[in-house]
Amino acid sequence: MSDIEKLLNDHKVRPTAMRILIYRFMAKKERAVTLTEIENAFVKADRVTLSRTIKTFETAGIVHQIEDGTGIPKYALCAAGCNCEVDQDLHIHFHCTSCDETVCLTDHKIPHINLPEGYRAENVNLVVKGICEKCSTV
Numbered sequence: 761m762s763d764i765e766k767l768l769n770d771h772k773v774r775p776t777a778m779r780i781l782i783y784r785f786m787a788k789k790e791r792a793v794t795l796t797e798i799e800n801a802f803v804k805a806d807r808v809t810l811s812r813t814i815k816t817f818e819t820a821g822i823v824h825q826i827e828d829g830t831g832i833p834k835y836a837l838c839a840a841g842c843n844c845e846v847d848q849d850l851h852i853h854f855h856c857t858s859c860d861e862t863v864c865l866t867d868h869k870i871p872h873i874n875l876p877e878g879y880r881a882e883n884v885n886l887v888v889k890g891i892c893e894k895c896s897t898v
């Protein structure tokens with residue numbers, strides 16, 4: 761069994777050929793991708809299957825969705841052991857205004873936010889905008 765098959769199994773997702781391909785595609789990107797990018801990479805695949813795969817991955821905690829302010833949701837793979845939990849796994853995302861790419865800064869967790877009594881955080885989205893490493897060295 762390959763590492764990807766094992767990972768999908770661990771998340772209770774049946775490792776179909778399509779799912780493995782999409783996982784591999786996202787792993788290679790090392791940045792967040794849009795559904796359109798996935799569709800363009802798998803032109804022969806059914807669009808419904810592709811969007812369902814991403815939804816399945818998201819529900820299973822294999823990927824997380826990122827709203828980077830561009831209006832188009834992006835998806836990135838979760839790190840091993842990630843439960844997308846507030847104060848645990850949620851990290852800062854960086855959106856480069858030059859190349860329009862969004863990356864996970866997994867080592868930079870979102871700091872704990874003190875909410876008024878009676879409020880409970882379920883999700884926190886923190887996007888830093890600026891110039892990424894690639895663009896600033898050109």
Ligand SMILES: [Zn+2]
Pocket residue numbers: 821823824838839842843844845849
């Ligand atoms: Zn996660």
Ligand SMILES: [Zn+2]
Pocket residue numbers: 856857858859860861891892893894895
């Ligand atoms: Zn950039």
Ligand SMILES: [Zn+2]
Pocket residue numbers: 824826836851853863864865
């Ligand atoms: Zn991320």
